[in-house]
Amino acid sequence: MVHVEPKFETKYLSEKPPDDPTIPGVIKLLGRADGLGFAPSYTHGDRDQCIGSFGNAWWRSKDGTDIVTASGTHFGNMEPDCFVTLEDFRYFPEDRMNRAYVHGTKKATSEAGIYFAVSRLHPEAMGAIHGHYAKLTEAEKELGADELRRMLNLDIRVTEREEPYGIPVFTRLVLHAMGVDPFSNGDSCIVQAKNHGVFVFSGDERGILAAGDKMLQLYDVCEKML
Helix, strand or coil: CCCCCCCCEEEEEECCCCCCCCHHHHHHHHHHHHHHCCCCEEECCCCCCEEEECEEEEEECCCCCEEEEECCCCHHHCCHHHEEEEEEEEEEHHHCEEEEEEECCCCECCCHHHHHHHHHHCCCCCEEEEECCHHHHHHHHHHCHHHHHHHHCCCEEECCCCCCCCCHHHHHHHHHHHCCCCCCCCCEEEEEECCCEEEEEECCCCCHHHHHHHHHHHHHHHHHHC
């Protein structure tokens, strides 16, 4: 598994990182995801030092702004400046370039386009956590979507095909898997992106913290059943 830099430009509207009371709880949650291996670590080149995690997160703050993790941050070593406020995300096909518009000092996560689209298309969505959880990814590859759902007794939605992340078609595949009403079966929506990783979206007012609770439930079921 190789870390890839965000496939878009980050335009900084200001250097002010988000100031949100949820951040300490999110830092604790992401540290838990790191410890469980839900979002495994990666190193850079030949260096053994861990510099980041294969995962990211998003939530809608109380004032309605979108906050995402920065690219290249390690879930086990998060600081308040490891987040940025995502104000806009635009595709410029004529330039073959996508741009994230943020407040903060770091690049937005590679999944910023997905989170911005989800935020705009599904106002009931309140937060999400994403990780390259290998056990679930390999199980879907081996068993297929239907058998995976049957075995885990969970409504796990799977993208139609594999595509590189960080590009518009990947965003469309995740949105299609979520469906028109992603929370029709409850206050969460789990999407497994083929041969990539899992997104756990929450429609609960507790936002990303509720998504974290669902992530832990998913992890426990997978560890027992797979």
